[in-house]
Amino acid sequence: MRSLHTFTVLEKAVVSMNIEQKKAIVSEVAKVAENAPTAIAAEYAGLTVSELTELRRSARAAGIYLKVVRNTLARRALAGTKFDCMRESLSGPLLLAFSNNEPGSAAKVIRDFTKNNEKLVVKLIALDGKLLSASDLERVANIPSLDTARAMLLGLLQAPMAKFLRLLSEPEAKFVRLLAARRDQQQSAA
16 A cells, blocks of 8 residues: 555656756756666566665665656656667656666666565666666676776786796796705705
């Protein structure tokens, strides 16, 4: 019953907005969409106020922009952005989640929330202008962070150099082991 009440309150709030407030929301979402690498649209019908609050808290902690926006306003906001591919598929009570820096961050927050709450249903995922299937949530959530990707790249670049240095130092190491073996042999003979 609370979830129905939540939806009704949200709908009344959107309907009662004046044109300037609607323009401000469209502008805000468009600005966020301009810089975000990933966007997720998820249906929130059935969530209670406390569940929505928990989701918002998780999103805020991860630096994710999360907004319940009426679909007509969302369509206007996404027009001309790399998430234009989502516009035609927006239907039903949806919330939009945009990653701020890391492409997988919004997907991680949504994935983690849906593990404990099946009422949040992912409908659309867009990654840098390409519309993905909702089943790709796990794949997008597993995209490494920028720091992790840099560490992986550094490891890939460092491995051949380390191997090359070991190869160069091997003749000297063999010579030192040969001298040590010869010394040990002379000491045991004496």
